[in-house]
Amino acid sequence: MTHSDHYIRVTGLDVSYDGFTPAVTDLNMDVAEGEFVAVLGPSGCGKSTLLHAISGVVPPQSGTIEIAGRPVGSGRGDGSVPIGYVLQEHRLLPWRTVAQNIAIVLRAAGVPDDEVDLRIDRYLNMLHISKFRDTWPLRLSGGQRQRVSIARALAVEPAVVLMDEPFSTLDEVTARVMRQQLAELWEESSQTIVFVTHSIREALFLAGRIFILTQGPARVFDTIEVPVSRPRRYEDPRLTELEAQIVEHVMDEWGYGATAGEDAQR
């Protein structure tokens, strides 16, 4: 087997919130190079903790995480591959301009000074926000801030981009536009993307494969290939049908089975 099949390899992963309460337990997943996968699970099941562990921010209790055959580390110069991370909130520094926000992470990633401006321009153009280069984040709308956050994640030219419900705080129209653009961007760049969401439709629209997690502590309950060719339409009836099937499939596992429903009606 090659790295391209198991570009991200998570084996027997256990992570806890505080050293005692398990958030992820015995989780296994493989992601191929250039693949767009979604991680789907109910709110609070441990999806974000899983991404934190893959990014190296949270150490696992046990198990291993490898990206491109190298263990995930915790800092610069530790031999681990660079990672781009788009969080639920944009997490831009309000006291730095858009360009400065990107420059800071580029410098932290060791990008040479003469390349920093070129990269900023390239990725701001790609995300259609180049006119906001010298703007303070507080002047931008929610969608524009999230675009900057995506540009920042892509600008480090990471081996993997992790996205943690990046569109969940946006209004529906903006979120749809952003999803469409993300899908186009991925088709152009073939970047490996792990996208966490609790929206089944969003996962079906964006991903080639979906890892469905259990209620917390998270482990992989099922893996689903999305049999719809790209480019996709958000309103595609095949996605609607698949969405209904997945809802049916996860109902019991996520704690909304027939008994739970009856209890709720009483």
Added chain:
Amino acid sequence: MTRSPETTQNLRARLRASWLDLALGALGASFPIFLWWIGSHTTTFVPPIGDVLREIPGFVTGEDIWPDVLVTIERVAGSLAIALVLGFAAAYVMHRGGLWGRVADRYVGLMLGIPSTLAALLALYVFKRSEIGVYFVVSIITFPFVALTLLQGLRSADRRLDEMGDVYRLSTPQRLRHLAVPHLVPYTFAAIRNEYAHAWKVVVLAELFAVNSGMGARFARAFDRFRIVDAMLWLVIFMIILLGTEYLLLLPSERRVLRWRRSGMEGLR
């Protein structure tokens, strides 16, 4: 290009608000002058406004007031710098908690309760009539307020931005430069602006007791010799320096450094 009705309305509302601000400011400034006028007509110890105003040109050009003004400014700036360093150290220790955090917390609480006059007299006993006494009094009186303001800043640090720093592997110097320091700047400015005026009041008090130089000492000398016009002139100079530095130096610097906040407020309009 034509303005939309909404923009014109906003502009009018803003103009109205600025005029109102200006009018209220003028009213606020004229009230003490009115009191002064009343005082000068009903008592024998408050000099008439006209007498004091006539003396100002001669006072600021003819007499050797500037060495004393400069030495007081130097004491205020130096003491405030010491108070900032002490205040930051205390806030940091209190924020970290533990035994030393609790100890620092108690000391800051104790210092907050010490009256300026008592501190000035204490400094006179301990340091005699030396320069160190003035710096000691001003720093010891102002630093607890600085510590509390900076502690509030440290406690309100955004953990989510730290997490962003973890994700992108920001080094410690980068975290200090881009995360910690900019976050504390508004709190530092608030501490400086509050304690600057406080330091001026305390330094004048300390100069009355502890030394023979500075504006406080000159004020006391004028008062002792019943030169009431001179005492009022020192009071006027004191207020001009205090308000001048506030409005011409501190406020514009704060606006410039914190312009990223203002842009957000405009964006919300």
